[in-house]
Amino acid sequence: MAITDIPEYAHLSSSDVEALGAELDAIRADIEADRGERDARYIRNTIRFQRGMELAGRALIFGSTKRSAWWAGAGALGVAKIVENMELGHNVMHGQWDWMNDPEVHSTTWEWDNTDPSAHWKHTHNYIHHKYTNVLGMDDDVGYGLLRVTRDQRWRPFYLGNLAYNTILALLFEYGVAAQHLELGKKRKTPEAKEQFRRDLADVGKKVGKQVAKDYAVYPALVSAATGRRVGFGRAYRKVATANAMGNIIRNLWTNAVIFCGHFPDGAEKFTKQDVDSETQAEWYLRQMLGSANFHAGPVMGFMSGNLSYQIEHHIFPDLPSNRLPEISVRVRALCEKYDLPYTTGSLPVQYAKSWRTIAKLSLPNKYLSATTDDAPETASERRFKQGLPEGVRLQSELDPATGRRKGLVSAMAALRGRRHRRNARTTAVAEQRRAA
Structure with missing residues (x-):
């Protein structure tokens, strides 16, 4: 089962958790007090870069007569869409730049280049996902209602298609995000709920229609009208429409x-509903730290990921400027x-491969x-540490007498691995003695 008692799983006392929370509050206060011109300059330069890349991409596509120019244009457009989605849309709508009081980068006015209406996304992501991160039955990002990503999700034959579903989801991710708020599998019994669904469906349909028209009708038609006599109307239309499609896929x-x-590599833990609504701010901080994972990134990859290579820090402080992560x-x-807590990170290929491995395994x-x-890599609980302990014993943090440092979850995991190693060694020794006899 998933983690039910977060402080106990982390081997921290209540005072430990509150002390951790106070130190994180101090980090927030320091960053908020230091926000200023360099942060404003960063977001404005990001907007200029994004618009420049989009303009360059569309210019290359417009003038392309060779396949290499088409690929360069589609790639530049893909980069522009990534920056708009990750470093701008995602972060602006989190309110990271609201302190500037600039309507251009305010969470209440930004509408992103995506099929999901911003109002829907801010509810499903900012509120539901960030409040109930990795809480089973509350956070729809746990599997997106489509994938089995933890053993606590009851297996059904449908999950045999886990790998195929995730491939389709990855290619059409913007549409999966747009459908998330609709909760298509949910039964609506009251007239009010049914009417709300109709309004939400209309909002999504309007936004999808706008995006499809822009990418696959308006822009291709404009270019074909301008260049059709030279290269052929149909060919001009196709090269723009397919380049836009490639940019979206990238x-x-x-x-x-x-x-x-x-959210899905080993070490990004899942949680149950128990006590989540009564958790303190410090306990919420701790759950974000245990439920998120980073990947190694330099300045360029950090920028291209919207600095979500620092997912742990983003989940602790979702509304602080991304360039400060x-x-x-x-x-x-x-x-x-x-506090002897794990800091889950690794290279992007390794972290992503672990996610796919989990998705493949849990199709079964x-x-x-x-x-x-x-005690599985993708699902763990505090019970893994209680083997051999009396019933009702609570795991507590203590100080290492040798170093004076706090002993917590990392030390507990190391001790658990040590016990397993010794047990396996004894089992191997007994087996060898039996064979020798």
């Missing part, structure tokens, strides 16, 4: 990879070491899988 694949690296990560990592019923629901 954006969708990258977005899927970044998001999955932040690298410096915040240094302090958060130091806190993880101080639990009986065909190794480990248990309490």
Whole structure:
């Protein structure tokens, strides 16, 4: 089963958790007090870069007579869409730049280049996902209502298609996001609920129609009208429509990879509904730290991921400017070491591969899988540490007498691995003695 008692799983006392929360509050206060011109300059330069890349991409597509120019244009357009989606749309709608009081980059006015209406996204993502991160039955990002990503999700034959579903989801990720708010599998019994669904469906249909018309009708028609006599109307129309489609696919694949690296690799824990609504701010901080994962990134990859390569820091401080997450990560990592908490990170290929591995494994019923629901890479609970302990014993943090440092989850995991290693060694020794006899 997933984690039910978060402080106990982390081996921290209530006072430990509150102390951790106070230190994270101090980081927030420091960043908020230091926001200023360099941050405003960053977001304005990002907007200029994004618009420049889109203009360059469309110019290359417009003038392309060779396949290499078409690919260059589609690639530039894909980069522009990634930046607009990740570093602008996602972060602006989180309210990261509201402190500037600039209507151009305010969360209440931004409408992104995506099929999901911004109002819908802010509800499903900003509120539901960030409040109930990785809480089973509450956070729809756990599998997106389509994938089985934890052993706590009851297996059904439908999940045999896990790999195929995720491939389609990655290619068409913007449409999956647009459908998320609609909760298509949910039964609506009251007239009010049915009417709300009709309004939401109309909003999505309007936004999808606008995006499809822009990418596959208006822009192709304009270019074919301008260049059709020279290269042929049909050919001009196709080259623009297919380049727009390629730009969208590039954006969708990258977005899927970044998001999955932040939530589904080993170490990004899942939680139950128990006590979530009564958790303190400090306990919420702790759940975000345990439920998120980073991947290694330099300045360029960090920028292209909307700085969601620092997913842990983003989940702790979702409304702080994204360009500050690298410096915040240094302090958060130091806190993880101080409180003996894991800081889950790795290279992007490794983190993404682990996500796909989990999706592949969990297409099968639990009986065909190794480990248990309490001790699997993609699902863990505090029960993994209680083997051999008396009933009702609570796991507590303590100080290491040798170093004076706090002993917590990282030490507990190391001790658990040590016990398993010794147990396996004893089992191997007994087997060898029996063979020798």
